Amino acid sequence: MAADPLDEYIDAVGKALALPVEEAWRPEIRANLAVSLKLARLVDEFVLPDEAEPASVFTA
C-alpha cells in the first residue's frame, strides 16, 4: 500500500518541532490532521481583501 502523502509531512513537522509520533498514534494523528486541513481549506478558499485584519489587534 502506498504511503499516505500526509505521512511524510507528519514526520517532517514532528521532527522539526521535536514532537513524538509513535507508529501506533499515526493513523489518528493523520485522520485528525486531514480533518483540520479540510476545514482550514474551507476558510482558505474564502476571499478576503488584502487589508483584512485578524480578529485580535494588538494595542500598544
Next chain:
Amino acid sequence: MNATSGELTASGIAQAVASKKMSALDATEAALARIDKHNPVLNAFTDITADRARAKARAVDAAIAAGQNAGPLAGVPFAVKNLFDVQGLATRAGSKINRDLPSAPRDATLIERLEAAGAVLVGALNMGEYAYDFTGENVHDGSARNPHDVTRMTGGSSGGSGGAVGGRLVPVALGSDTNGSIRVPSSFCGIFGLKPTYGRLSRARSFPFVASFDHLGPFARNVGDLALAYDAMQGPDAGDAACSARAVEPVTALLTQDIGNLRVAVAGGYFQENVFPEAVEAVGRVAKALGVTRTVEIPEAARARAAAYVITTTEGASLHLDRLRRRAGDFDPAVRDRLLAGAMVPAPLVDRAQKFRRWYRAQVLELFKSVDVILAPATPCTAPKLGQTTFVLDGVELPVRANVGIHTQPISFIGLPVVAVPVPLEPMPIGVQIIAPPWREDIALRVAHALERAGVVAAPSPKGF
C-alpha cells in the same frame, strides 16, 4: 426549612439564611450529604472541599448573627469545574499530568467573587481532559453520568458541572465554554447555562485552553439563580488580559421587564441542518411561545465553525506543546492525537481563520441591527449513550464528538452571549440557545425568564436523585 431534597433554589437558600430560617451550615451539610449519597453514581465531583465549606458556612452564619449583610448568595453551596484554581488543590483540568502541579496558592477570581457574595464552595467537578471534548467522558477520572439517565453522557467538557446541577447536588456550578462546553452539558442535563460575552467574566487563575475563545460562566436550575450568580461575578480584573474594563451591569432586577418589543428570529440554513427531530421540536416550542415567525440566515456559519475548529486545535496545541514533548503518553490518547495534529497545521491557515473571524463578526453585528435575539439548537440531539461514538442522521453515520458542537461553535467563535435553556422533552431534555448581541446578556436572560414563566422551559427533576 429542609434543604436535604436539593429542591431549594440558590435565591431560596440565600433568603432563608439571611432571615435566619436556615443556617448556612445546614445548607452546606445538606449539599455535602447529597454529594456523598449520589456522587458515587453521577461521578460529578473529583474533589469535595468539606472542611473549607463548613468553615465558610460558619463564617457566614457568624456574620449574620452579628447583624452584617452576608451577601446575595449567603450560604448557597456551589462547585466549580476542576480547571478553576482552588486554593490548596492542584488544578488538574481533567488531566493526569496537571496533578503533579503544586497546589494553587489562591482561588480563581470567580470563586473569590461568589464567596464574597456569601456562597460556599463545596468542591471541584469532573471535566473532559484539558476541556477538549463535548462528551463529559474522562479516561482518568471516569465519565460524568447524566442524572436523567445514568447510561448517557452529560455532555462536555463541563460534564461534572452539568451532572451536579442537573442532579441537584448543588444549585449553582461554574464551567468554561470554548466551543460549547457550557451550552452542551446544559442541553444534555436539562439545566440553564450562561455563556457570557467574551471578556465579560474574568478567567484569572483558571487553566486555559484556547485564549481566543475561552469563556467562564454559571449553570443553575432557574434563570433567577443564573442571574444572581452572574451578577456577583461581573467586573473588571487586571488578572485576565481579555477581561473587559466595563463596569458591572446587573441583570437580576431586569429579568421581569417586558420582552414584547424585542425582535426575535430563528436561525435558518446551517442551524436547521443535521438536527434530530427533538432539536427541531425544542426550537419550535420556544419560537411558538415567543410568537416568532421570522427566520434569519447567519452568513457563512459553516465556515465560522471550520475557522473555530482550526483556531482551537492550533492554539490548544501551542498551549500543550511542551507537555506533548515530555509526557505524550500521559494524555488521553484522543486528546493527544488531536493536539499533535493541531501542532502541524500551517500558520498561514490560522492567520486566515483569525481574519475570517473579524469579517464574520462584522456580518453578524450587521444582522443584529434588524434583530435582537436569535434562536438556535444548543445540540443537534439529546444526550447520547456513554461510549457512543457515532449517530445516524438521515441515514448517514456521523461521529458524535465532531458533531455535538456544530451549532454552538459558530456563536462562541465571535463571543456572543448565550443562555442555553432546557426544554423538558421526554425521556430526555434538550437545550435551545437564546443568542443576543455582544454585552446584552440582559436580553438573553429576560427572554429565558419569560419562557420559564410561560412554562416552556424548565429544569426537569431527575428521577432517582
